Amino acid sequence: MATTAEEQAKLVETSKRLAAHQAVKDYLLPEYTRIGIGSGSTVVYVVEAIAALGPAVTSKMAFYPTGSQSEELIEAAGLNLQYISKLPAGRQLDVAFDGADEVDDDLNLIKGGGACLWQEKIVAASAKQFVCVADFRKLSPRLGTAWKKGIPIEVLPMAAPRVLDELQRMGSQNPRIRPGLPGKAGAIVTDNGMWIVDAPFGPLLLPKDTESGAQTGNGSNGAWTVDALADGLIKIPGVAEIGLFYGKNGLQVASGAQKPVAAYFGMADGTVEVRTPSS
Ligand SMILES: O=C[C@H](O)[C@H](O)[C@H](O)COP(=O)(O)O
Numbered sequence: 001m002a003t004t005a006e007e008q009a010k011l012v013e014t015s016k017r018l019a020a021h022q023a024v025k026d027y028l029l030p031e032y033t034r035i036g037i038g039s040g041s042t043v044v045y046v047v048e049a050i051a052a053l054g055p056a057v058t059s060k061m062a063f064y065p066t067g068s069q070s071e072e073l074i075e076a077a078g079l080n081l082q083y084i085s086k087l088p089a090g091r092q093l094d095v096a097f098d099g100a101d102e103v104d105d106d107l108n109l110i111k112g113g114g115a116c117l118w119q120e121k122i123v124a125a126s127a128k129q130f131v132c133v134a135d136f137r138k139l140s141p142r143l144g145t146a147w148k149k150g151i152p153i154e155v156l157p158m159a160a161p162r163v164l165d166e167l168q169r170m171g172s173q174n175p176r177i178r179p180g181l182p183g184k185a186g187a188i189v190t191d192n193g194m195w196i197v198d199a200p201f202g203p204l205l206l207p208k209d210t211e212s213g214a215q216t217g218n219g220s221n222g223a224w225t226v227d228a229l230a231d232g233l234i235k236i237p238g239v240a241e242i243g244l245f246y247g248k249n250g251l252q253v254a255s256g257a258q259k260p261v262a263a264y265f266g267m268a269d270g271t272v273e274v275r276t277p278s279s
Pocket residue numbers: 038039040041042043098099100101111112113114115116117120
């Protein structure tokens with residue numbers, strides 16, 4: 001059935017809200033004291049759901065942002081703001097919630113569509129449990145199929161031209177420095193004073209795609225597995241962090257991992273689909 005753009009936008013917002021509220025219900029236990037709050041438009045509903053629990057539950061909790069937007073969200077909701085830089089060595093967050101631009105069958109993620117990824121990865125990897133919240137558009141069998149803008153890569157500005165050269169050498173089709181327009185002339189600048197390069201690589205393979213031996217996944221025939229590409233990208237001089245949240249362990253999840261223990265998707269029919277490493 002044809003829907004107007006306005007109806008579609010409303011459906012997407014409803015889906016984000018459903019996913020976020022369900023994730024908070026399932027993963028925010030009252031005894032938790034340290035909570036990571038990610039960035040983006042879906043996380044707004046995570047904070048809404050947390051604030052709705054009221055001070056009797058939330059006043060004993062500290063909330064750790066992943067950048068200036070989530071810092072503002074936490075403060076505006078009257079929640080206790082704390083910084084990951086103040087988390088003592090050896091301690092972890094109880095749980096962290098964050099959105100994603102695309103999620104594949106193995107729960108690898110593309111993140112950074114909103115120019116936040118570096119602090120997000122630090123917070124996610126600092127949590128015992130990382131929970132992803134998203135709407136139905138983000139669910140995709142392979143990364144790079146629904147999200148075609150490219151993998152967001154945070155780079156040191158002075159290194160950007162060299163990084164672009166290297167990305168092209170690795171097979172990226174037309175990698176570009178993300179512009180700041182309409183809000184800012186010139187390149188977009190992250191919360192960390194870096195630039196973002198968006199590097200399209202086409203659909204990214206999973207280990208199961210290379211099992212037959214027909215594809216290597218090492219980029220030699222133009223196709224990369226998530227792991228091989230991520231390992232190559234992070235080694236480029238000038239790359240601060242990459243918007244691939246991935247894990248070598250396939251479907252295994254360990255604390256300190258970048259992959260979520262669960263991904264919540266608000267679906268178009270009003271249900272919430274929950275993907276876990278075993279599902
Ligand atoms: O840079 C932005 C973050 O990685 C976001 O979490 C991601 O882009 C998803 O954002 P949204 O919830 O607005 O789709």
